[in-house]
Amino acid sequence: MTENSEVTYKLLIEYDGTNLHGWQIQKQHESIQGLIESALEVVLKQRPNVVGSGRTDAGVHARGQVAHFCLPDEVDEKKLHASLNGLLPRSVRIIDLQKASDRFHARYDAVLRTYRYYVSIRPRSLDAHIRWYVMPEPDFTPMNNAAALLIGEKDFSSFCRTKSDTENRICTIESARWMAESRVGDWYFEISANRFLHGMVRTIVGTLLDIGHGKLRPNELPRIIAARDRREAGQAAPAKGLILERVTYPNPNE
Amino acid sequence: MTENSEVTYKLLIEYDGTNLHGWQIQKQHESIQGLIESALEVVLKQRPNVVGSGRTDAGVHARGQVAHFCLPDEVDEKKLHASLNGLLPRSVRIIDLQKASDRFHARYDAVLRTYRYYVSIRPRSLDAHIRWYVMPEPDFTPMNNAAALLIGEKDFSSFCRTKSDTENRICTIESARWMAESRVGDWYFEISANRFLHGMVRTIVGTLLDIGHGKLRPNELPRIIAARDRREAGQAAPAKGLILERVTYPNPNE
Numbered sequence: 001m002t003e004n005s006e007v008t009y010k011l012l013i014e015y016d017g018t019n020l021h022g023w024q025i026q027k028q029h030e031s032i033q034g035l036i037e038s039a040l041e042v043v044l045k046q047r048p049n050v051v052g053s054g055r056t057d058a059g060v061h062a063r064g065q066v067a068h069f070c071l072p073d074e075v076d077e078k079k080l081h082a083s084l085n086g087l088l089p090r091s092v093r094i095i096d097l098q099k100a101s102d103r104f105h106a107r108y109d110a111v112l113r114t115y116r117y118y119v120s121i122r123p124r125s126l127d128a129h130i131r132w133y134v135m136p137e138p139d140f141t142p143m144n145n146a147a148a149l150l151i152g153e154k155d156f157s158s159f160c161r162t163k164s165d166t167e168n169r170i171c172t173i174e175s176a177r178w179m180a181e182s183r184v185g186d187w188y189f190e191i192s193a194n195r196f197l198h199g200m201v202r203t204i205v206g207t208l209l210d211i212g213h214g215k216l217r218p219n220e221l222p223r224i225i226a227a228r229d230r231r232e233a234g235q236a237a238p239a240k241g242l243i244l245e246r247v248t249y250p251n252p253n254e
Numbered sequence: 255m256t257e258n259s260e261v262t263y264k265l266l267i268e269y270d271g272t273n274l275h276g277w278q279i280q281k282q283h284e285s286i287q288g289l290i291e292s293a294l295e296v297v298l299k300q301r302p303n304v305v306g307s308g309r310t311d312a313g314v315h316a317r318g319q320v321a322h323f324c325l326p327d328e329v330d331e332k333k334l335h336a337s338l339n340g341l342l343p344r345s346v347r348i349i350d351l352q353k354a355s356d357r358f359h360a361r362y363d364a365v366l367r368t369y370r371y372y373v374s375i376r377p378r379s380l381d382a383h384i385r386w387y388v389m390p391e392p393d394f395t396p397m398n399n400a401a402a403l404l405i406g407e408k409d410f411s412s413f414c415r416t417k418s419d420t421e422n423r424i425c426t427i428e429s430a431r432w433m434a435e436s437r438v439g440d441w442y443f444e445i446s447a448n449r450f451l452h453g454m455v456r457t458i459v460g461t462l463l464d465i466g467h468g469k470l471r472p473n474e475l476p477r478i479i480a481a482r483d484r485r486e487a488g489q490a491a492p493a494k495g496l497i498l499e500r501v502t503y504p505n506p507n508e
Contacts, residue, residue: 014377014378014379014380015379015380016379016380061380063380063437085377090379090382091379092379093377093378093379093382094377095376095377095378095439096376122349122350123268123339123347123348123349124268124347124349125268125269125270125344125345125346125347126268126269126270126315126317126383126384126497127381128344128347129380130380183317185349243380
C-alpha cells in the first residue's frame with residue numbers, strides 16, 4: 001500500500017430513465033450520475049467522481065449499468081449501499097455495491113455492452129414506460145435477416161447522431177436479434193457490441209422496423225451501412241423502449 | 255333473432271392498479287369498471303354495464319382481466335377498440351375487443367382464475383410498481399413445500415378478509431407454486447383456482463413468506479387452514495405485487 005492508494009468500489013445500477021436526463025452529469029437537469037454523486041456526498045461528506053461504463057441518453061433505462069468510484073479509505077459497504085438507496089429517488093436503485101480491485105475501471109475495462117429494445121404489437125399499460133407499442137404489426141422474419149447483416153466490425157456512421165463529435169465510428173457487433181417473449185405480442189431486440197455510437201441502437205431499431213413494415217428491403221442494409229451517412233438510415237425509435245441490460249468485464253469476479 | 259336479442263362483446267384488459275381504486279365501480283373513486291363504462295358512454299351515447307370476471311382490490315393489477323357488456327346493436331369492433339384506448343387513461347388498456355356468443359358471461363363462465371405475486375430479493379426500479387422487495391431473502395424450498403399443501407378443495411376462511419360478507423368460503427386450488435425468473439433475484443408465486451376469496455392470494459403470500467423467513471414451519475399450514483380463522487394466517491402482502499394474469503373459459507374460442 002502506497003500513500004496514494006485508494007479504494008475502488010463497483011456499483012450495479014438499475015434506473016427508470018423516464019423522468020431523468022440521462023446518465024451524464026449536467027448543470028440544470030437531474031442525471032443518474034449526478035444523483036448518485038450527490039447521495040455519496042451526503043453520506044461520505046466528500047464527492048467522488050462516479051464513472052459509468054458509458055452514457056445513456058435522456059429517457060433510456062438500465063437494468064445493469066456498471067460504475068465505479070474511488071475513496072481514500074475503506075467504508076462499510078452494506079451500510080453505504082443501504083444509505084444510498086435511502087437517499088436516491090425510487091427511479092434509481094443501487095442493486096449491488098462491492099469493493100473492486102484497485103485497477104478496475106467501469107468504462108475502460110468493459111468488453112461488451114448489451115442493450116435490449118422492447119416493443120409490443122398489443123396495447124400495454126403495466127410496462128408501457130419501457131416498451132414501444134408498434135402499429136401495424138411488423139414482419140419479424142426480414143427484420144432478423146437484416147439484423148444478421150449488422151454483425152461484425154464496421155463503420156456505423158449511418159446510425160450515429162449527426163451532432164455526435166465521436167471520431168471513431170467503428171464498432172464490433174457480436175450479436176443482434178429479435179426475440180419473441182413468452183407473452184404473445186411482446187418482442188425485444190437484443191444487441192451486443194464492444195461499443196455503441198450516440199443514438200445507434202435506436203436508429204438500428206427504427207431502420208429494422210422500416211424493413212418489418214415493408215418500407216425497406218433487408219438487402220438494402222449493406223448499402224445503408226456503406227453510405228456512412230445518417231440520412232440513409234431510418235428514424236430513431238423512442239428512448240422509452242431502450243434498456244442497457246448488462247455490461248461484461250473480462251474478469252468474471254468484477 | 256328475437257326483438258330482445260342483444261349483442262355481447264368481450265374485453266381483454268390490462269391495468270396498472272397503482273393509482274386506481276380496484277375493479278368495482280364506486281361513487282367517489284376511479285375504478286377500472288367505472289372508467290371503461292364512462293369511455294363506452296362517450297363513444298356510444300349509452301352506458302352498458304361492464305361485467306368483469308371478478309373484482310380486484312385497490313392497487314392490484316391485471317394483465318388478463320376479462321369482461322363483457324351487451325349492446326342492442328352491432329358496432330364496428332376495431333373502431334370501438336381504438337376509441338376506448340384513446341379515451342381511457344394510460345393505466346388502463348383494452349388489449350382486445352371482440353364479439354362473443356350471446357350467452358357469454360365473463361364472471362359465471364370463468365372456470366379458472368390465475369394470479370401471480372411478484373417479489374424480488376434485490377432492489378428494483380423499472381418494475382418496482384409491480385414487485386414487492388422482500389428482505390431478508392426467504393428460503394423458497396419450504397415455501398414451495400407449503401404451497402403444495404394448499405392444492406385441492408378446501409375452506410379458505412383463514413385467508414379471507416374478516417370484513418368480507420362472502421358466505422361460501424370453499425375454493426378449489428388447482429396449482430400453487432413459487433418460480434424463479436430468468437433474472438437472478440426475481441421470483442413469482444403463481445396460483446390458479448376456480449375462485450378466490452377477498453384478500454386470499456395476498457394472505458397466502460404473506461403466510462408463505464413467514465414460512466420462508468422461518469417464522470412458521472411448512473407443516474403448520476394444514477392447522478392454519480383447518481382453524482378457519484383469519485387470525486391464524488400471516489399478514490397480507492401489499493397489493494402492488496399482485497397481478498391477475500389470466501381467466502380461463504371452457505370454450506377456447508371465448
